[in-house]
Amino acid sequence: MTWELPSAAALQARRHFLMNSLWGLGSIALARLLEGEGAIRADEAGVASPQDPLRAREPHFKPRARNCIYIYLEGGPSQMDLYDPKEQLNRLDGQPLPDSLLQNVQFAFLQKETARLMGTPRVFRKRGECGMDFSDLLPHLGTRADDLCMIRSVHCDQFNHVPAQLLMNCGSPIAGRPSLGSWLCYGLGSESRNLPAYVSLVTTGRGIPGGSASWSSGFLPSTYSGVLFGNEGSTVGNVESPAGVSREVQQATVRAINDLNRLRLPAVGDPELASRMHSYELAFRLQSSAPELVDLSGETRATRELYGFGRTEPPISSNRGGKGLFDAFAYNCLLARRLVQRGVRMVNIIHSSWDHHSRLDEELTHNALMADQPIAALITDLKQQGMLDETLVVIGSEFGRTPLGENRPGFKKVTGRDHHPFAFTVLLAGGGVQGGKIHGATDEIGWHPVEQPVHVHDLHATILHLFGLEHTRLTYRVQGRDFRLTDVHGHVVHEILA
Numbered sequence: 001m002t003w004e005l006p007s008a009a010a011l012q013a014r015r016h017f018l019m020n021s022l023w024g025l026g027s028i029a030l031a032r033l034l035e036g037e038g039a040i041r042a043d044e045a046g047v048a049s050p051q052d053p054l055r056a057r058e059p060h061f062k063p064r065a066r067n068c069i070y071i072y073l074e075g076g077p078s079q080m081d082l083y084d085p086k087e088q089l090n091r092l093d094g095q096p097l098p099d100s101l102l103q104n105v106q107f108a109f110l111q112k113e114t115a116r117l118m119g120t121p122r123v124f125r126k127r128g129e130c131g132m133d134f135s136d137l138l139p140h141l142g143t144r145a146d147d148l149c150m151i152r153s154v155h156c157d158q159f160n161h162v163p164a165q166l167l168m169n170c171g172s173p174i175a176g177r178p179s180l181g182s183w184l185c186y187g188l189g190s191e192s193r194n195l196p197a198y199v200s201l202v203t204t205g206r207g208i209p210g211g212s213a214s215w216s217s218g219f220l221p222s223t224y225s226g227v228l229f230g231n232e233g234s235t236v237g238n239v240e241s242p243a244g245v246s247r248e249v250q251q252a253t254v255r256a257i258n259d260l261n262r263l264r265l266p267a268v269g270d271p272e273l274a275s276r277m278h279s280y281e282l283a284f285r286l287q288s289s290a291p292e293l294v295d296l297s298g299e300t301r302a303t304r305e306l307y308g309f310g311r312t313e314p315p316i317s318s319n320r321g322g323k324g325l326f327d328a329f330a331y332n333c334l335l336a337r338r339l340v341q342r343g344v345r346m347v348n349i350i351h352s353s354w355d356h357h358s359r360l361d362e363e364l365t366h367n368a369l370m371a372d373q374p375i376a377a378l379i380t381d382l383k384q385q386g387m388l389d390e391t392l393v394v395i396g397s398e399f400g401r402t403p404l405g406e407n408r409p410g411f412k413k414v415t416g417r418d419h420h421p422f423a424f425t426v427l428l429a430g431g432g433v434q435g436g437k438i439h440g441a442t443d444e445i446g447w448h449p450v451e452q453p454v455h456v457h458d459l460h461a462t463i464l465h466l467f468g469l470e471h472t473r474l475t476y477r478v479q480g481r482d483f484r485l486t487d488v489h490g491h492v493v494h495e496i497l498a
Helices: 007-039 089-093 161-170 181-187 211-215 247-268 271-294 301-307 326-341 360-384 456-466
Strands: 040-042 049-052 065-075 123-127 130-135 150-153 198-204 227-228 347-351 391-397 399-405 417-420 424-430 437-439 449-451 477-478 482-483
Touching: 065 161, 065 181, 065 326, 065 360, 150 449, 150 456, 161 211, 181 198, 181 347, 181 456, 198 211, 198 326, 211 347, 247 271, 271 326, 301 326, 301 360, 326 347, 326 360, 347 360, 360 391, 391 456, 399 424
Parallel strands: 065 347, 065 391, 150 437, 198 227, 198 347
Antiparallel strands: 040 049, 123 130, 150 424, 391 424, 399 417, 477 482
16 A cells, blocks of 8 residues: 655645634633633533623522622721720830830831830720720711621731732732622622622822722632722713714624624633623713712702711821812712612722821821711611611721831831731621621730731631622632632631621
8 A cells, every 4th residue: 555645735724624623622612611610601502602790699698798888998097096995005105015025026117126105195985885985086987886896806917008908908918819899799790780890989198009909800800800980070981982972883883892702702712801891881881870870969968968078178287198088088988878779799998098107196187087977977878778787888907006106217206106917996887797896805005906806817708708608619710729818718707797
């Protein structure tokens, strides 16, 4: 038998047949795989079309909460000046801390060898039937004491802003992980068709050191990332149609682009393409829904006064938390209620900065005056609207402040406090937590938790639990392992559940 070499044309035909066959089989397999991940839907022939990645999904068990409003006071509010009074700290004002407490402890700026304990000039009162302590800087929030759960024993292991912010918002000090809101949207989807599942509202003076990582989807598909809304009047950037482009033309453009993407999707099998298609469609719907969302003309004058619109802002020479933000913060708190009322799953309200290394008394007073009334109004409003039981409100930060005054070189006076990750306070309201509950306690100067310590991972596990999600089961496989918000840690704090 003689062998004859195939012609060049025959070789080319075979090569194309093999390539197309393998690519087709691979596309079908990938489509099936992504269908299992919920990114696309494949028919019997393996042809892919995108599923709505934000379709509502069933939780692992019956949830207590449906929506979350996370008020993030970036920088580290001073807990012993706001929530956790320490009479002994005042008595020991000016005294050194025992060396035993300072061993193997790092600070951002404080010189621990010469540092001294610093009391507080704040006056505390027990508020509500529960007798929860609030300082004179928080008179409005104190009126909501019986709706609040105060956790005084939160702690973490990061003493600088960016890694601590990433840990508090994303469960890891390493950049690139999904945020809490992204995990919630990945696990549960959205109840709103015309608004994003996850919105971030930012009022800031100095900017946010951690940047957009605080509301990023990380390695999850970008559909689950937070959408940044602007302050009053601007709403969503770049969502308006260009001048001269009608709604009909805009709709036809989006359809044409997504028709092309739909043809391409079976070939590439990339969930990010499905996410992009969803984003185009959502952006088009936002052009109609956003104007109604931000139109406050339907809100009563009493509601606007409740949130503190039109307050007179006292003069302050400088403030890292910014000046001229009183109405902006009130607006964002009211907008947060309007967002969850329309089915948005997660709303971040972020204000920066509460990082008071100096001028603590002046700047903390200014920030608290800005935030106290709108936050209390939000809780009141949610309760009056019958929404608080299913809306979890979280008020937190990346860490607290030291009981020691900050004696940074070059500072003529000690007027502030350094970063303190070892013990700080987080407040919760609604969404299945006990109101009027104080959980955990710190020692007599507020250095360490001495009762019921709660790590950030425990806080995250508890929040997910309130939404009907078992934190060990809410995972996403990437780089060869299953990741979760709580990493390999975390326990649900059952004691604070209603």
